[in-house]
Amino acid sequence: MSELLQISSIWQDAIFRLKSNRLAVFGGVFIILLIILATLTPWIAPYDYAQQDRVLGPTPPSFQHLLGTDYLGRDLLTRLLYGSRISLLVGFIATTVALIIGVTWGTVAGYLGGSIDTWMMRIVDTLYGIPFIILIILLMVVFGRSLVLMFMAIGAVEWLTMARIVRAQVNSLKQREFVLAAKAMGVKETTIMTRHLIPNTLGPVIVYATLTVPQVMLLEAFLSFLGLGVQAPMSSWGLLIRDGAVSMEESWWLLVFPAVIFSTTLFSLNFLGDGLRDALDPRMGPN
Amino acid sequence: MKLRNLFYLSVVLFFASCGDSESIVDSALKDQILLLGNGTEPQDLDPHTVTGVPEHKILLSLMEGLVTRHPEGKGSVPGVAERWVISEDGKEYTFYLNKKAKWSNGDSVTANDFVYSWKRILMPSMAALYADMLYVVKNAEAYNRGEIGDFTQVGVKAIDDFTLKVSLNNSTPYFLALLSHYSTWPVHKPTIEKFGEIDTRGTKWTRPENFVGNGPYLLAEWKLNDVIIVKKNPLYWNAGIVTIKEIRFYASDNDTTEDLRYRAGQLHLLNTVKITKIQSYKTKYPDQIHIDPYFGTYYYRINTKREHLKDKRFRQALSYAINRKEIVETITRGEQAPAFSFSPPDPANFYPSTKLEFNPSKSEELFKEMGYGVSKELPKLEILYNTSEGHQKLAEAVQSMWKEYLGLEVELVNVDWKTYLDREKNADFLISRAGWIGDYPDPNSFLDMMVTGRGNNKTSWSNLEYDNLIKKAASATSTNLRNSYFDKAEHILMDELPLIPIYTYTRVYLLHPSVKGYYPNILDTHPYQFLRLENTN
Numbered sequence: 001m002s003e004l005l006q007i008s009s010i011w012q013d014a015i016f017r018l019k020s021n022r023l024a025v026f027g028g029v030f031i032i033l034l035i036i037l038a039t040l041t042p043w044i045a046p047y048d049y050a051q052q053d054r055v056l057g058p059t060p061p062s063f064q065h066l067l068g069t070d071y072l073g074r075d076l077l078t079r080l081l082y083g084s085r086i087s088l089l090v091g092f093i094a095t096t097v098a099l100i101i102g103v104t105w106g107t108v109a110g111y112l113g114g115s116i117d118t119w120m121m122r123i124v125d126t127l128y129g130i131p132f133i134i135l136i137i138l139l140m141v142v143f144g145r146s147l148v149l150m151f152m153a154i155g156a157v158e159w160l161t162m163a164r165i166v167r168a169q170v171n172s173l174k175q176r177e178f179v180l181a182a183k184a185m186g187v188k189e190t191t192i193m194t195r196h197l198i199p200n201t202l203g204p205v206i207v208y209a210t211l212t213v214p215q216v217m218l219l220e221a222f223l224s225f226l227g228l229g230v231q232a233p234m235s236s237w238g239l240l241i242r243d244g245a246v247s248m249e250e251s252w253w254l255l256v257f258p259a260v261i262f263s264t265t266l267f268s269l270n271f272l273g274d275g276l277r278d279a280l281d282p283r284m285g286p287n
Numbered sequence: 288m289k290l291r292n293l294f295y296l297s298v299v300l301f302f303a304s305c306g307d308s309e310s311i312v313d314s315a316l317k318d319q320i321l322l323l324g325n326g327t328e329p330q331d332l333d334p335h336t337v338t339g340v341p342e343h344k345i346l347l348s349l350m351e352g353l354v355t356r357h358p359e360g361k362g363s364v365p366g367v368a369e370r371w372v373i374s375e376d377g378k379e380y381t382f383y384l385n386k387k388a389k390w391s392n393g394d395s396v397t398a399n400d401f402v403y404s405w406k407r408i409l410m411p412s413m414a415a416l417y418a419d420m421l422y423v424v425k426n427a428e429a430y431n432r433g434e435i436g437d438f439t440q441v442g443v444k445a446i447d448d449f450t451l452k453v454s455l456n457n458s459t460p461y462f463l464a465l466l467s468h469y470s471t472w473p474v475h476k477p478t479i480e481k482f483g484e485i486d487t488r489g490t491k492w493t494r495p496e497n498f499v500g501n502g503p504y505l506l507a508e509w510k511l512n513d514v515i516i517v518k519k520n521p522l523y524w525n526a527g528i529v530t531i532k533e534i535r536f537y538a539s540d541n542d543t544t545e546d547l548r549y550r551a552g553q554l555h556l557l558n559t560v561k562i563t564k565i566q567s568y569k570t571k572y573p574d575q576i577h578i579d580p581y582f583g584t585y586y587y588r589i590n591t592k593r594e595h596l597k598d599k600r601f602r603q604a605l606s607y608a609i610n611r612k613e614i615v616e617t618i619t620r621g622e623q624a625p626a627f628s629f630s631p632p633d634p635a636n637f638y639p640s641t642k643l644e645f646n647p648s649k650s651e652e653l654f655k656e657m658g659y660g661v662s663k664e665l666p667k668l669e670i671l672y673n674t675s676e677g678h679q680k681l682a683e684a685v686q687s688m689w690k691e692y693l694g695l696e697v698e699l700v701n702v703d704w705k706t707y708l709d710r711e712k713n714a715d716f717l718i719s720r721a722g723w724i725g726d727y728p729d730p731n732s733f734l735d736m737m738v739t740g741r742g743n744n745k746t747s748w749s750n751l752e753y754d755n756l757i758k759k760a761a762s763a764t765s766t767n768l769r770n771s772y773f774d775k776a777e778h779i780l781m782d783e784l785p786l787i788p789i790y791t792y793t794r795v796y797l798l799h800p801s802v803k804g805y806y807p808n809i810l811d812t813h814p815y816q817f818l819r820l821e822n823t824n
Contacts, residue, residue: 052687054617058563071563071680231699233683246543246676247563
C-alpha cells in the first residue's frame with residue numbers, strides 16, 4: 001500500500017531521466033573530471049607553464065612530454081592544463097554574470113509588465129542588434145586587457161537571450177494561483193520575485209546556462225585567436241589552438257591535442273545541456 | 288607519423304583539386320610574367336612620402352634615379368645619368384643625363400626634374416620622413432628646417448637640360464649609393480601639379496590612370512589589398528634588356544596565405560618564410576630556399592625617459608641578461624648572427640670593436656648596485672611588438688630570460704602595425720621591438736639615426752659626444768679616420784644602450800628556380816630590368 005503511494009518528485013524524475021541519457025552522463029562526468037583536473041593543476045602539472053627549453057624546441061609526444069612540446073620547448077600537457085583553468089573560468093564566470101543580469105532583467109520586466117516591460121525589452125532588442133564581437137573588442141580596447149574584465153565583458157553581452165527566456169516564464173507564472181495568493185496576502189513584490197518566481201524559472205535557466213558555457217568558451221577562444229585574449233606566457237585553449245594552427249604542418253600535435261580537448265568539452269557541455277533540457281521537461285514521464 | 292602523412296596527403300589533394308596540371312608559375316614562364324609576394328599593402332606609391340620596404344620593391348619597377356644598383360650589389364650602374372664626374376675633393380658631382388631617358392608620357396627626363404624633385408622632398412611643408420637622406424647636399428638641411436627659404440642656395444643645379452651639378456657638404460663615400468634610394472628619385476612635375484600643389488601629400492597622381500614614371504615598368508592596375516600589376520614600359524631608355532613583360536606584386540598581411548600561394552605554384556617569390564618552417568624547407572626545397580646576408584639589425588628600443596629605464600645601468604643589466612646566441616640558434620633559426628653593435632659588421636667596410644656579453648651575474652651585480660631587491664622594488668616592464676609570430680616567439684624568450692636571470696616581470700603587448708607605429712611615435716611604450724634595414728651600404732645609415740632629434744631615433748636618447756662623432760665622421764677625409772669615429776660612436780651607443788641589438792638579419796626567402804639573375808646583396812635590391820624568367824630544364 002505505502003509503496004504504491006510513493007510518488008516521485010519532479011526533481012527525482014529529472015535525475016532519473018538524466019541518468020538514462022548516456023551522452024549526458026558522459027558529458028557530465030567529463031566536465032566534472034575536467035574541473036577536478038583544472039583545480040588541481042598547480043599540483044599535478046608536470047612542468048611550469050612558462051618554463052622554456054629552447055634548446056629542445058618542438059618535439060612530438062614522448063615519455064618526458066606526454067603531449068609534446070611547442071616551439072619554445074614548453075610542455076604542451078602543462079599548458080593545456082593551465083589553459084583549461086582559463087577556459088573553464090571564462091565559461092563559468094561569464095555565464096554567471098549573464099545569469100545574474102539576465103534573470104534579474106527578465107523577472108523584473110516580466111513581473112512588472114506594462115510600459116516598464118516594453119522599455120526593458122526594447123533595450124534588449126536594441127542590444128541584440130549590435131554586433132557583439134565588436135562590442136567586446138571595444139570594451140577591451142577602452143578598459144585595457146584584464147582577465148576579469150574580459151569575463152565581465154563576455155558575460156555582459158551574453159545575457160540577452162537569458163532575459164527573454166526568463167521574462168516569458170515569469171509572464172505565464174504571474175497569472176498562476178500561488179502568485180495571486182501571495183499578492184492577496186500582501187507579500188512584497190521583491191519577495192514574490194525572489195521567493196516565488198525565480199525558483200520556478202530555474203529549469204529553463206539551468207538548461208540555457210549549460211548551453212551558454214560552451215558559447216562563451218568559444219568566444220574566449222575566438223578573442224584569443226585574434227590576439228585579444230590572455231597574454232603570453234599564460235595560455236588558454238583558444239591561444240593554444242591558434243599557435244597550433246600556425247605550425248600544424250611541422251608540429252601536428254600542437255593543433256590536434258588542444259583541438260580534441262576543446263571540442264570534447266564543447267560536446268560534453270552541449271550533451272549535458274540537451275540532457276538537462278529533456279530531463280527537466282515536466283511533460284516527459286518518469287520513463 | 289601516420290597522421291602527418293595523412294595531413295600532407297590532404298594538402299596535396301587540396302592543391303591538386305585547386306589547379307590544373309599546369310601551375311600558374313609554369314604558364315607565367317610562357318607569358319613572361321613575374322609573380323612576387325610583397326608583404327603588406329603599400330601606403331602609397333609616391334617616392335617622397337613612403338618609407339617601407341614593400342613600397343620600395345614596387346617603386347623600383349616604376350621609377351629610376353640617377354644611378355641604379357648593380358644586380359649583384361657591386362656598387363652603382365648608370366640609371367638616368369649615363370655618366371658622372373666627381374671632383375678631386377669628392378664634394379662636387381656632375382651628372383650627364385641620358386638623352387634617351389623618357390617619362391612614360393614621352394617627355395624627356397631632365398636635370399630640372401631632379402632639382403624640382405629634391406626641392407619637393409626637402410620642402411618643410413612636405414614633412415617627408417626621408418628628407419634627411421639628402422642632408423649631405425649643401426644647405427639641404429638648413430632648407431629642410433626652414434632656416435633658408437631660397438632653394439637656389441641648396442647644392443643642386445641644372446647646368447642645362449641634361450647636366451646636373453650637385454655640391455655636397457663633405458666628400459661622402461656613399462653618395463652614389465644614396466642615389467639609388469627612392470627618396471632621391473625624380474617625379475614628373477606636370478603630373479604632380481595637375482593633381483595638387485608641389486607639396487600636397489596623397490593626391491591621385493599615384494593612381495594607375497594618372498601615374499607617370501620613368502622606370503622599366505608602367506603601373507597598370509592597383510587592386511587594394513590584393514595585387515599591383517606593372518607592365519613593360521616601351522619608352523624606358525634601356526627597354527632592350529627588359530625581358531619580363533609583366534610583374535604582379537601580391538599584397539598579404541598573412542604569412543600563411545603567402546606561404547600557401549607559393550607552394551601552390553602561384554608565386555615566384557615567397558617574401559617571408561615563417562620561422563617554424565625554415566628547418567623543414569631546408570630539406571624540402573633545398574634549391575629554392577635562400578638565406579642571404581642582409582644589412583639590418585633586430586633590436587629592442589628603450590624609452591629612455593621612463594622611470595628605471597632612464598638609468599643606463601638598468602639598460603645594461605637588461606642587455607647582459609639576453610642570451611643572443613641561444614636566440615639565433617633556437618628561435619630565429621635563419622643563420623642570423625648575434626649582434627654586438629648597432630651597425631651590422633661588414634668586414635669589407637666597417638667592423639665595430641664593441642662587445643655585448645651575455646653575463647647574468649653582471650646584471651645581478653648592477654641590479655644590486657642600483658638597490659633593486661634591497662631598497663627598491665623591481666619594476667614591471669612591457670615589451671611592445673606588432674603582431675607577428677616571429678616577434679612574439681622572440682619576445683617570449685626574452686621575457687623568460689629576464690624573468691629567470693633578473694626576476695623581472697615582463698608583460699607582452701602585441702598590437703597591429705599601425706597602432707605599433709603610433710605608440711612608438713608618441714613614445715607610448717617602455718620597450719619596443721624594432722628592426723632597421725640600411726638604406727645604403729654604409730654604417731652611417733644606422734648610426735645617423737641615433738643623432739639627437741632624428742625622426743627615427745624614437746628613444747628620446749641624446750648624447751652630444753655621440754652627435755659630434757657622427758658629424759666628424761661625415762667630414763673625415765680618410766676611410767680609416769671615418770671608421771674610427773664610427774667605432775667610437777658605437778662604443779658610446781653600446782655603453783649607453785638606448786637600444787639593445789639582438790641579432791643581425793639574414794634575408795630568408797623562397798625563390799622559384801625559373802627566376803634568373805636574382806643575386807644576393809646586402810640591401811636586397813634587385814632591379815627588375817636585370818631579372819629573367821627561363822626554363823629550368
